[in-house]
Amino acid sequence: MAMKETIFPISDMSFPFSDVVELNVGGQVYMTKYSTLTESTLHSMFSRNDVKDLPRDNRSRFFIDREGFLFRYVLDNLRDKQLTLPDHFPQKERLLREAKYFQLGDLV
Template sequence: MSGSTPGGLGVVELNVGGVAYAASLATLTSQPNSQLHAWFAPGGDGVPKDAKGRHFLDRDGVLFRYVLDFLRDGTLALPECFRERERLRREAERYRLQGLVDLIAEDSRRVPGCITVGYRGSFQFGKDGLADVKFRKLSRILVCGRVSLMRDVFGETLNESRDPDHGLAERYTSRFFLKHSFLEQAFDMLFEQGFKLVGSAGSGTAGSATELKPGVDVEENRWNHYNEFVFVRE
């Protein structure tokens, strides 16, 4: 292989998604079952080269630094408030690095904390002879807690548009909500990250004297409610 010496001790120059790296051939081939080993081991598949002669990988160049850390010493050390665990997991899977996939999963379950999930909703009833039909109707799922923790758990499904302090991760907020309205999806994401439900509460939100907004069904308005669920990871 160009750029390396016999015995696997040479230096390999890489262009990973536009970011330049250099690593020893021994590092790149340290995981025998990985895609990197298949590419760079003697007699391997190889990869194309860019105009400067560097081996080109069409992957996330910024996240590749953590892939190299794992290849070098078998560990994972992510910075505080790291927000891209899901993307890093996908990169690890693409490189067929199961050990790194396992470390990412372990790291995501390591930070303790509390997240509160709340929603305002109602039970909408069927009409035109279908009075026994009803389904849950949610307007928005709200999440409260430490910003960095909620970003780790909910990832790209988290909507931060109502929050004025986007840059500060080590703080608490009650202004985040989810981009979807599937309560069970939010619960599944919390359970997958090691959270447990420790408490819940609910109450009605509509009184008989409440003035209805135009287009609001009277019967449906009677069944308006607000619920909160508290999840904890120790």
């Protein structure tokens, strides 16, 4: 006899992995707290009922197929709610694309 699947609302679920999340973004590895991700598209990605279906790399880190180098600025913005770029930062347009992808309204 097949078991019936029960789907619980996200608010009723216990978090399916530790509060520290390891991310592989375009080959760059980042570690952050789940609570840091709550105001971006990353939150919806990790709030799914089936996080086991999220892509992972060969070390079980969550894989995000985006620009790895620029993600440090995305993560800094999520942590501090501000963005500080180096002088003469040549990749502003690419960073803007990443901000749009991750739905960071304050950067767009």
